Amino acid sequence: MTTHAESAPRVVIADDQELVRTGFRLILTARGIDVVGEAGDGAEAVAAVRRLRPDVVLMDIRMPVMDGLDAARRILAQATDCRVIMLTTFDLDHYVYAALAAGASGFLLKDVTPAHLAAAVRLVDTGDALLAPSITRRLVERFAPGAPRTGSGLATPAVHRDLAALTPREREVLTLMGRGLSNTELARELTLSEATVKTHVARIFGKLTLRDRAQAVVLAYETGLVSPGESAADGNPAADGSASRKRRHSG
Numbered sequence: 001m002t003t004h005a006e007s008a009p010r011v012v013i014a015d016d017q018e019l020v021r022t023g024f025r026l027i028l029t030a031r032g033i034d035v036v037g038e039a040g041d042g043a044e045a046v047a048a049v050r051r052l053r054p055d056v057v058l059m060d061i062r063m064p065v066m067d068g069l070d071a072a073r074r075i076l077a078q079a080t081d082c083r084v085i086m087l088t089t090f091d092l093d094h095y096v097y098a099a100l101a102a103g104a105s106g107f108l109l110k111d112v113t114p115a116h117l118a119a120a121v122r123l124v125d126t127g128d129a130l131l132a133p134s135i136t137r138r139l140v141e142r143f144a145p146g147a148p149r150t151g152s153g154l155a156t157p158a159v160h161r162d163l164a165a166l167t168p169r170e171r172e173v174l175t176l177m178g179r180g181l182s183n184t185e186l187a188r189e190l191t192l193s194e195a196t197v198k199t200h201v202a203r204i205f206g207k208l209t210l211r212d213r214a215q216a217v218v219l220a221y222e223t224g225l226v227s228p229g230e231s232a233a234d235g236n237p238a239a240d241g242s243a244s245r246k247r248r249h250s251g
Helices: 018-030 042-052 068-077 094-102 114-125 133-143 168-178 183-190 194-208 213-222
Strands: 010-014 034-039 056-060 083-088 106-109
Touching: 010 018, 010 042, 018 034, 018 114, 034 042, 042 056, 042 068, 056 068, 056 114, 068 083, 068 094, 083 094, 083 114, 094 106, 094 133, 094 213, 106 114, 168 183, 168 194, 168 213, 183 194, 194 213
Parallel strands: 010 034, 010 056, 056 083, 083 106
Antiparallel strands: none
């Protein structure tokens, strides 16, 4: 991982469209972010990460030879601090859900603004998830096992983790994270200090080998801690809302 005070994130861009790669490279370079490599398919992306050891990969989902989801899984399975942001033309895509389950740090629409693109790269490079928990929750509710399906109904892999390692308080914190609560909201709900909440969250991530809050939300649903339709407000049914643009969430 980059030493942030000393250098900018090092990025690999993986997309089968050369114009997309060129545009993203120009945007990031102009904002002081170092694009160290490009890839035209998933296999090239895996090889580029192995060779160049970037901090962040911008990964298109649909590519020839090896798609972005398989490439992300292989990259995230390696012993590396590399973070993956999935690129898609649809903001509620079942492949994105599978990528979050595999450990991707978030996703962006391809029509993202230049400022948001650069900010997203810098955000995940610090170890944060790109998605607000509320956005992730809507994604999970649509594509988690047992949720109503639309489109192809493609099955997606569960995030397999043993919750037995968690204390009762940690399970409670994970459940509330799954419902979309921020650290501030968790502290208020549990009558704890934010520092104590951050300690619980860090221990949960360590015990369950989670990368960030986005993956924690996926896990909370796939283990049954949270059911589709439960909201942050005392488990009441969540309001039915359409997908919104991504918002960064401190966490």
